[in-house]
Every structure is written in structure tokens, then in C-alpha cells.
Amino acid sequence: MASGDPRAALEEAVRHGLRALMTRAVVFNHEVAERTGLNLTDLQCLGLLQLQGPMSAGALARGTGLTTSAITAAIDRLERSGYAAREHDATDRRRVIVKLDEKQLEDKLLPLYASEAAGRKDVLARFGDEELATVREFLRALEEASATRAQPDAPG
Secondary structure (H helix, E strand, C coil): CCCHHHHHHHHHHHHHHHHHHHHHHHHHHHHHHHHHHCHHHHHHHHHHHHHHEEHHEEEEEEHHHHHHHHHHHHHHHHHCCCEEEEEEEECCCEEEEECCCCCHHHHHHHHHHHHHHHHHHHHCCCCCCHHHHHHHHHHHHHHHHHHHCCCCCCCC
């Protein structure tokens, strides 16, 4: 970082904040996984289903970066725990769709995130509409940039 460069210092502070937030999210999700008997992969699948809605096992595998055998095992665990179910696609009976059990999610999982949600709500209330619109665009752009790099870079 160039000494005295305000832009470089600001960018570094944002990168640091993002890394700290992602690390905290992973640690928090690990704690949730331990309390629920799920694992981080299961929580990742649930999060994707919650964000994007019902999807095929293949789409869930692509979205999580899991192999087809790993996603099958994850869906099996989610079914056994009652958080998700497989259903045949109404238009193509050969295709299986994975759906969340919203009631199970609301009853057992979301309460564990209540304090995190309240904290986010408090933080959001501190910012005006224009600031939140800027944050929304920043996050959208980061997500888009991240989606083009689905695999980690090779070392060296």
C-alpha cells in the first residue's frame, strides 16, 4: 500500500472488513452446525435453497461446488434431519427437485440466527437509502465477480 494514499488505505480497510466478516460468518455457521447436528456443507445447501428456492440436485451441486455423489449425501442428510425433501419435477418426472421445509427451518434453524439478524437490522437502520443502495450495488458487483471465479487460483 502506498504510504499516505487515502484511496489505497480505504480499499485495504474494505478488504480487511470483508475478510473479517466472512471469517466471522464461517465461525458462526460452524457453531450453528454443532448445535443442530448438521455440518457446514448442509448449512451451505440450506442457505442456497433459501436464497434461490427449489432447485435440481445438479443445480445445487453446481451452486455449492460439490460433486454429484457429495450432493446426494448432503441431500440425504437434509432429508433425514427434516430440513429438505426431494420431489419429482412436475414437467419431467426423471428430474428431482430439492425443496426446503420452511416450517422446520423457521422452527429449528432460524432462531439460532435471531441475534445476528437483529444486529444486521440495527446496522442497516444507521444508513440512509442512498448509502444502502450503494452497499447493495457493491455487494452485487462482488457477487458477480466472485461467480466468474468458481475455483481457487492455482498456487505459484
